Amino acid sequence: MSQPESNAEENVISLQNINRNFLTALQRQYDMLAFTLAGIRTADPKAYEYFSSVSRVMPAPAVHLPHDQMVAYSRGLLLRTSMNDLLALSSECLNQCHLLCLLIKTRGRNTTTSTPDSDRLVGEKHTQFSHMNLQEKFNAMEETFDIISDLEDSIFSIAAALRVLVRGGLVTNDDISPDGSLTLEFKSIKEIDTPAVTPSAEGITKNTEATPAKATKLADSYRTFKPGEVLELTDEELLGLNITVAKFFDGLFRSIDAYGREQLGDKA
Numbered sequence: 001m002s003q004p005e006s007n008a009e010e011n012v013i014s015l016q017n018i019n020r021n022f023l024t025a026l027q028r029q030y031d032m033l034a035f036t037l038a039g040i041r042t043a044d045p046k047a048y049e050y051f052s053s054v055s056r057v058m059p060a061p062a063v064h065l066p067h068d069q070m071v072a073y074s075r076g077l078l079l080r081t082s083m084n085d086l087l088a089l090s091s092e093c094l095n096q097c098h099l100l101c102l103l104i105k106t107r108g109r110n111t112t113t114s115t116p117d118s119d120r121l122v123g124e125k126h127t128q129f130s131h132m133n134l135q136e137k138f139n140a141m142e143e144t145f146d147i148i149s150d151l152e153d154s155i156f157s158i159a160a161a162l163r164v165l166v167r168g169g170l171v172t173n174d175d176i177s178p179d180g181s182l183t184l185e186f187k188s189i190k191e192i193d194t195p196a197v198t199p200s201a202e203g204i205t206k207n208t209e210a211t212p213a214k215a216t217k218l219a220d221s222y223r224t225f226k227p228g229e230v231l232e233l234t235d236e237e238l239l240g241l242n243i244t245v246a247k248f249f250d251g252l253f254r255s256i257d258a259y260g261r262e263q264l265g266d267k268a
Helices: 015-042 045-053 067-107 116-130 134-145 152-166 235-264
Strands: 182-194 197-200 203-206 213-225
Touching: 015 067, 015 235, 045 067, 067 116, 067 134, 067 152, 067 235, 134 152, 152 182, 152 235, 182 235, 213 235
Parallel strands: none
Antiparallel strands: 182 213, 197 203
16 A cells, blocks of 8 residues: 655644645555556566466466456456555544644644643543544544535545455345445546637627637546446546545645634634
């Protein structure tokens, strides 16, 4: 999994550093995913057989997978590890955001001095938070700091999808939400038509005869799986999960910024 990169300056707990570190880690995750997908798509069967035999011995040659089966196996493994990494990044990002909010709440603007008792209290509360499961972390952020994420359900759906994949990929009644399905959300950039405009004496007006202009926007798409269906994603959807987590980070950071400004004033 891609880990947030840090140096001495980035060890300071600040929203700017959390933002930079986790978006950088998510970009590395995205890059590795794209690189691996490209490798799977272009893998040469002859090269695979060459490297399979280059050591002249295999641990268990009777169960050696041929190229076509290895493509499917490697993609399934990539799907599981990618979802697991996204959840791990999301959980650790919540940990760092919780610590920042806790420091803001307990110390206010007094960020340079502390007491042993206040440090112990912060440490105990943050350790307790770190040991919570994902649902408990979201609940604690809402109850303690009134921070709610619009994409909380999307993160939970990735966790549910990962459980399905670890179990073999078949969706069961235990995996579905109250609406009777397991739904994954994917963020992607899509082109949309915008009305062409022309200036007039009355101001800007639509030109219905001109070719519409093109614009881009972050759009949502969904895949719904019902009990008995196999959970499979396209390459584009798998990459879209990374963008969904990036959007989750963005919303979380905005909420943390609003909380800090409310607690410390607009100059926070």
